Amino acid sequence: MRIDISQQVILPLLGAACVLVIWSIVSVSVAPDLPSPGRTWRESQRYVLEPFFKDGEMNQGIGRLAFYSLVRVGKGFALALAIGTPIGFLxxxxxxxxxxxxxxxxxxxxxxxxAWLPLGLVIFQKSEPAAIFTIALCAMWPTVINTAVGVRSISPDYLNVGRVLKLSRFKTLTRIVIPATLPYVFTGYRLSLGLAWLVIVAAEMLTGTPGVGGFLWQEYNSLVYSHIILSVITIGAIGFVLDRLMGLVEARVRID
Incomplete structure (x- = not known):
């Protein structure tokens, strides 16, 4: 039990402390323009402590900006799964x-x-649908490939049982193919979600729409480096949580 606590809590905290020490040293000796951890917190604390304030389109709390990004990711991710899953099975x-x-x-x-985002802007003429189009198109491929691999990995014995029982194609699909493929499918979903989160940051930076990526690019142009670091930390934290949540779902599917 003590070993588990050490591995799950103490060691990650030690790793985070090492990163903070290295960050402090670099900000003092190597890159004077890089804000230290203390300065980053002082200049960014309102965005963290009041995460949903709104003083303008781009001057909003980090929670509100993250919500905008997550909504776009959710739409693009759902579209990627809706397109990629049947293609993978086919x-x-x-x-x-x-x-x-x-x-x-x-x-x-x-x-x-x-490369896809400018094409999306040409097709849809608006940044919001162009971003969703780009997310879906880039995030669908892990789902397509993993689903196809899962179908091809099904043991021929399972399919032979279906033939012996004279199952229809639909029943073979729903009772044999899909259940046997689910672990591969959800691995693809997990990878697709990670890609979707990566893509939305780039899409928001290029289009300047409200969100974590758009905020990061605005603060870079304004030379507010502490807010850039806040954006980077937010992107990493949300990506970590999304991956862990999808990992729990994937593990549950494998157990079942």
Missing amino acids: LGLSRRFHQSFDPIVQFMRPISPL
């Missing part, structure tokens, strides 16, 4: 579909969100 189930569209998937998968 790639895994149909050899012809795989031969026809797998090259397209592999071609589009490595394209940067910085």
Whole structure:
């Protein structure tokens, strides 16, 4: 029990303390323009202690800005799953579909969100739908690939049982294929969520829309470096929480 407490609480706190010490040393000796931890807190505490205040479109509490970003991520992530999951099943189930569209998937998968966002702006003429379009297009590929791999990894014995029981295609899909593939699918969902959070920060920085990314870019242009650090910490903290939550769901699916 004591070992578990040490590993889960004390060691992470020691790691955080080391980061703060290194940060302080760098701000004093290497990069004088970099705010120290103390200065960062003094200049940013209102955004943390009053997380939902609003004095203007971009001058808002960090909680309100994070909420804007999370709403966009939620919409783009849901769209990515709605498109990516069926494509993944089709790639895994149909050899012809795989031969026809797998090259397209592999071609589009490595394209940067910085390339898709301008195209989204051309198509939709507004930053909000363009950001959601970019999130969905960039975040769907882990779901597509993991779902397809999961379908192809199903033991032939399971499918043979379905044939012996004379199950219809629909029942084979719902009773054999989907349950056997779920662990792979949720691993893809977890990776897709992480990508969606990465993409929204870049999208907000480029479009200047209210959110953590837009706030970060505004404060960079205003040379308020402590707020840049606040934004970076917020991005990392939210990404960490999202990953842990999806990890719990993934672990539950694997156990079931």
